[in-house]
Amino acid sequence: MLQSNTSLTFVVRRRAPELIAPIAPTPRELKPLSDIDDQEGLRYHVPGIHFYHRDPKMGNRNPASVIREALAKVLVFYYPFAGRLKEGSARKLMVDCTGEGVLFIEAEAEVTLNEFGEPLHPTFPCLEELIYDVPGSGGIIDSPLLLIQVTHLLCGGFIVASRLNHTMSDAHGFRQFMTALGEMARGAQVPSILPVWQRELLFARDPPHVTFAHREYEEGTNNITTTGMDEMTEKSFFFGPTEVASIRRLVPQNLKSCSTFEVLAACLWRCRTIALKPNLEEEMRFMFPFDARAKFNPPLPIGYYGNCIVLTSAISTARDLAQKPLSHALELVTNAKSIVTEKYVKSTTDLMVIKGRPNFNHARSYCISNLTKFGFDETDFGWGKAAYGGPATGGLNIIPGVVSYCMRSKKHKGESGIMVPICLSSRAMDKFIEELNNMLILDNE
Incomplete structure (x- = not known):
């Protein structure tokens, strides 16, 4: 940490x-x-x-x-x-x-x-x-x-x-x-x-027609019903090669090709769910914004600077997340990622028009935005690359406890890795750290 x-x-x-x-x-x-x-x-x-x-x-x-x-x-x-x-x-x-x-x-x-x-x-x-x-x-x-x-x-x-x-x-x-x-x-x-x-x-079609479920936008209460969401605290967690290898040891052979982001996402979703102690029968939702530029044929023009991110979601009961092995969450995350196609993006644009541009449903939800590939620290105004470049907060300013960023970082002595700020209540944070350390087989720093 x-x-x-x-x-x-x-x-x-x-x-x-x-x-x-x-x-x-x-x-x-x-x-x-x-x-x-x-x-x-x-x-x-x-x-x-x-x-x-x-x-x-x-x-x-x-x-x-x-x-x-x-x-x-x-x-x-x-x-x-x-x-x-x-x-x-x-x-x-x-x-x-x-x-x-x-x-x-x-x-x-x-x-x-x-x-x-x-x-x-x-x-x-x-x-x-x-x-x-x-x-x-x-x-x-x-x-x-x-x-x-x-x-x-x-x-x-x-x-x-x-x-x-x-x-x-x-x-x-x-x-x-x-x-x-x-x-x-x-x-x-x-x-x-x-x-x-x-x-x-990226305008909706005429007439618009939705062809996917898009459960990330389903109607329902947006109240955060998990326990202990007051008095929020934010801590940043570093995942270098050692930490990633420790988590990957829990990944079965048929999922070894999963990306580092997918493995971390499944791990954090699972640990966070256990830490929040929701009703075990409640459905928990993991979402991530997916950059769909390359999904178009032909691809969107180089230089397009508008939003081309669509949400996709994985859903599981809290019981299955907590009691089944990591592979359960990981399979759900990889399946959610694989569903994004050009047709999925068009279905999302049509949904926005049909349903009045809704917000995503953040009840019992967790969202991680993967920023590891964007290289914000490479921005050079003449004084060289940035010592740090990226989000100014870990997601606390958006929807506390729901949104996190996944970004490139360095630890002591320059070790490169990935850093994820997590926002939880103090009690939930203690349980989150305990669960994460159990998966890492590392002493809490």
């Missing part, structure tokens, strides 16, 4: 927030989002964060000034980000490309990068100071679609924090935008990958 330096406190001084508009004229038009983009479950702001060390080669260059100028340039290509969302009939979201700009804040903090601890991982201290919630900016409609705050540190390093309206992009799309922003900061005139809008590729 990784320990965060959550007791760290420091003072942040901010300049007045400003709107950064495209440096050149951009089209004034109304651009509808896709029927994957504008579902209820994506109508929130996603916080991200990048930490950078001081680089002597950059001399006295001000990273905030560099990124501010690059932002004005990259918005010429990604001009919808400078607009504002409107809602039409049947709750259809569209971008009014007004060119008003994205929010930008320059700040300085009386803290060094080393004080955040090693390795860097959520939850980060004083996060509300590093991503300042500008009054009136947090809405979905008629609000800035992106906020970026650059905070200078005492050591000469800096932090780039962001807050993205999720309806505009998924992790793949935002990684593409941040890469382009870094390229502009390093002197490029044009992004290496040009952005592609074409949200009509």
Whole structure:
């Protein structure tokens, strides 16, 4: 288990927030989002964060000034980000490309990068100071679609924090935008990958017709009925080669080809269910967002930066999860993953239209978003790769206890692996750690 330096406190001084508009004229038009983009479950702001060390080669260059100028340039290509969302009939979201700009804040903090601890991982201290919630900016409609705050540190390093309206992009799309922003900061005139809008590729069919069950969106109470969900705590767990091998020893021969994410997902779903102590006859649901870009024939265009994630789910009774071997949960996870095809994506888009863009049902649910392949830490503004790049929280800000991220990380002495922040009540967390250690055959660190 990784320990965060959550007791760290420091003072942040901010300049007045400003709107950064495209440096050149951009089209004034109304651009509808896709029927994957504008579902209820994506109508929130996603916080991200990048930490950078001081680089002597950059001399006295001000990273905030560099990124501010690059932002004005990259918005010429990604001009919808400078607009504002409107809602039409049947709750259809569209971008009014007004060119008003994205929010930008320059700040300085009386803290060094080393004080955040090693390795860097959520939850980060004083996060509300590093991503300042500008009054009136947090809405979905008629609000800035992106906020970026650059905070200078005492050591000469800096932090780039962001807050993205999720309806505009998924992790793949935002990684593409941040890469382009870094390229502009390093002197490029044009992004290496040009952005592609074409949200009509993920419009519902006419007429829409649902061809899969999509139990992740089934109607029912969204109250969290598992026990002890008050007084939440969040801890980050590291899975290096040793930990992954310990879990894989429980995997039968016919499932040995399963991915590391699938094995970890099954393990965490099982341990979490046991820790929550639900009624054993209750159905527990595991969901994960699946990037379906490659499932299309032909594939979606390179440069498409809209959401192309669909939810798929595995369902089991709590009794079977707790009492059957890990292979039970693992088979359910792999089967849920295998169901995603182009037809499944089209069925999801049609469901959104038919059912009024519903949220997913998070009662007795657990969702892990796999971010291990996106390389947010590779974003380079001229000071090299980030010491950490990725989510600013472990999911606590979305639906406490329901959503987690799975991300690349390093442990002591640079050991590479995967880190997963888990959010549970204190009592459930103790039981979760006990169950996980039983599976790992490792002493709790």
